[in-house]
Amino acid sequence: MLLLVVLVVEGLGFVGFRLLTGGWFSPQQVRAQHAAARGEVSGEVAAVQAAANPGTVVHPYLGYVNNRDIAPIAGFPVSPFGFTEERSPLRRRSRDRYVVALLGGSFALQLGLYAEDRLRDELAKSPALQGRRVEVVRLALGGYKQPQQLFAAELCWLLGGEFDCVLCLDGFNEVALVDENVPLGVPGWFPRGWARLLDTVPEMAQQRRIGHLVVLREQRAALADAADAASWSPTLQCLWWWRDRGLQARLAALSVEIEHAGSGRTFAATGPGAAPGSGTAGRRDNVDLWQRASRQLDALCRARGVPYFHFLQPNQYVPGSKPIGAEEAAVAIDDAHPYAAAVRESWPLLRAAGAALAADGVAFTDLTTVLADHPEPLYLDTCCHLGRAGYELVAAALAQVVRTRLDLEGFVVDHLELRQPELRLEDPAQFRALPVVAVGADGRRVDVAGRGFGTELVVEPAGLLELREDGAVRAQRRGDGRITCRFRGSEVAAEFTARWPAELALPDGRGEGGAPAPALRLLGGVGERGGAPVELGCAGLSAGRLSLLAASLRPLPAEIRPGEDAFGVVTSLLAPDAGTVTMTAPLDAPAQQPLFLRVYVVDPGDGLVVATSNTVVVTRD
Numbered sequence: 001m002l003l004l005v006v007l008v009v010e011g012l013g014f015v016g017f018r019l020l021t022g023g024w025f026s027p028q029q030v031r032a033q034h035a036a037a038r039g040e041v042s043g044e045v046a047a048v049q050a051a052a053n054p055g056t057v058v059h060p061y062l063g064y065v066n067n068r069d070i071a072p073i074a075g076f077p078v079s080p081f082g083f084t085e086e087r088s089p090l091r092r093r094s095r096d097r098y099v100v101a102l103l104g105g106s107f108a109l110q111l112g113l114y115a116e117d118r119l120r121d122e123l124a125k126s127p128a129l130q131g132r133r134v135e136v137v138r139l140a141l142g143g144y145k146q147p148q149q150l151f152a153a154e155l156c157w158l159l160g161g162e163f164d165c166v167l168c169l170d171g172f173n174e175v176a177l178v179d180e181n182v183p184l185g186v187p188g189w190f191p192r193g194w195a196r197l198l199d200t201v202p203e204m205a206q207q208r209r210i211g212h213l214v215v216l217r218e219q220r221a222a223l224a225d226a227a228d229a230a231s232w233s234p235t236l237q238c239l240w241w242w243r244d245r246g247l248q249a250r251l252a253a254l255s256v257e258i259e260h261a262g263s264g265r266t267f268a269a270t271g272p273g274a275a276p277g278s279g280t281a282g283r284r285d286n287v288d289l290w291q292r293a294s295r296q297l298d299a300l301c302r303a304r305g306v307p308y309f310h311f312l313q314p315n316q317y318v319p320g321s322k323p324i325g326a327e328e329a330a331v332a333i334d335d336a337h338p339y340a341a342a343v344r345e346s347w348p349l350l351r352a353a354g355a356a357l358a359a360d361g362v363a364f365t366d367l368t369t370v371l372a373d374h375p376e377p378l379y380l381d382t383c384c385h386l387g388r389a390g391y392e393l394v395a396a397a398l399a400q401v402v403r404t405r406l407d408l409e410g411f412v413v414d415h416l417e418l419r420q421p422e423l424r425l426e427d428p429a430q431f432r433a434l435p436v437v438a439v440g441a442d443g444r445r446v447d448v449a450g451r452g453f454g455t456e457l458v459v460e461p462a463g464l465l466e467l468r469e470d471g472a473v474r475a476q477r478r479g480d481g482r483i484t485c486r487f488r489g490s491e492v493a494a495e496f497t498a499r500w501p502a503e504l505a506l507p508d509g510r511g512e513g514g515a516p517a518p519a520l521r522l523l524g525g526v527g528e529r530g531g532a533p534v535e536l537g538c539a540g541l542s543a544g545r546l547s548l549l550a551a552s553l554r555p556l557p558a559e560i561r562p563g564e565d566a567f568g569v570v571t572s573l574l575a576p577d578a579g580t581v582t583m584t585a586p587l588d589a590p591a592q593q594p595l596f597l598r599v600y601v602v603d604p605g606d607g608l609v610v611a612t613s614n615t616v617v618v619t620r621d
Helices: 002-021 027-037 043-052 106-114 116-124 148-158 172-176 194-198 204-228 234-260 279-303 326-332 338-359 388-408
Strands: 056-059 063-066 097-104 133-138 165-170 308-312 364-366 413-418 422-425 436-440 445-447 456-460 465-467 473-475 479-487 490-498 503-506 519-522 535-541 546-552 569-573 579-584 595-602 609-612 615-618
Touching (some): 063 194, 097 116, 106 116, 106 133, 106 165, 106 388, 116 133, 116 388, 148 165, 148 279, 165 172, 165 279, 165 388, 172 279, 204 234, 279 308, 279 338, 308 338, 413 490, 422 473, 436 479, 519 595, 535 546, 535 595
Parallel strands (some): 097 165, 422 490
Antiparallel strands (some): 056 063, 436 445, 456 479, 465 473, 479 490, 503 615, 519 535, 535 579, 595 609, 595 615
């Protein structure tokens, strides 16, 4: 009878957990939630958070820079100049390299950290840069807003640094971070949190708030430790979740109170200059300053014979800027967030100011809608930050704007050519380049496949291919079609065929410590089984490790972490025994659309992937 009561209670707890949290209960998931409550985050999410909010120190000219005494930040080195760089930013121009300065806030910084290779590779396609090594100098820091970008570039020039090209990617901080200063009597254009940065000896009331914050964090961590011991019980996890949410709310409210608490209002914190009367006025003033700073950067670059490019970054709160489904909205949209209101109020001002820059000859590009054709989840938080895939899309767009200046200025198109007039797509996991070559009247040949050149790619039937920002394509389902490329009044078309077997095993596994990779295989034929569940077997799993079967309608990444949000990836925990296990795929796919399956072997101690099986792709007729 007691066992029956326990089963009934736990069954109700299982349902309650789903209703409370929106996700199904699993011990692995709740342990990850406990780790997050203790402040333990890992993987790309941790890197994004740390790069956006590094420890800082006051700088005499730039406001603040990274604190090198607590380096590295998220595993990235900090240079003696306080930037997220291993080397000095003071580089020299030469015939064998092309030095690119990257300015902005955390969005630009993270693009430099996670998509620098993509930016370099796209720029290296330029015929004008053949034989030169592209170097990116990261002068962006989390929270930077104009005039910090202007001063960072000018300081490097004053100290003897040289650039071949300057890219400024910003706009969000100029309007979103105003309320960190104005309510404290600090001008909106001052560095973020300036009063707090100078408030080295807080008032007694502020010290009490900080102490209370520490106590609440300790209570939350202790509660998570206790919940770990009962990670098998959905009922107890419901109680933990309810208590933890209450502590979360108190911590959030106290953090806001600390951030906006009055300071001594010393002249060092509030002057020179007066704070505007409201956040709205401060945002308007900052947009004007942002435009003037861009003109100054343009003038400084022109004086040195260096091309300057200014980009307005994208943001999820701008209406119509990107299709955002329920899965992405759950982690990227918070309509109550003060940033959301600031963006919606001020983004039209930024776009209008940018258009005025372009009209006056500044190389300004509005990237607000650069992700408008990408319904897949890309944003990682409720602020502004993307995952690696999103930053790579933006990096490709930046490079194509630069290459338009380098390769296409004064270029007159004679005709277009496709190097592959018949495209065969036989691996649904890989993108294939689609080289669209513009042949000029002077005989020059330039690859213009990317959208940033103004090239339009039209796929018929629609939805059969995924188009990347650089013009590469990947089949989303089997079938035949036609892709048409249009550029500056010229047009060329190619036929394509997307075909692969119903059962496709890819050789992409990785063993642990040099051992053979776990071997994933199908048990039985997919075509014979109609819509029956896909059954698989996996040999070579390690004892004492966690093994996860992952399924997705998109190609699976090389790394995945238990408990982290992986968009579109469904995982199930396998039996811990070594040897061969049999399992059923936790996800199905429509006809002709590939389903990607892979096993990840994870160290239960640190959550790191130590081995992966090969990927198996299943496609039903």
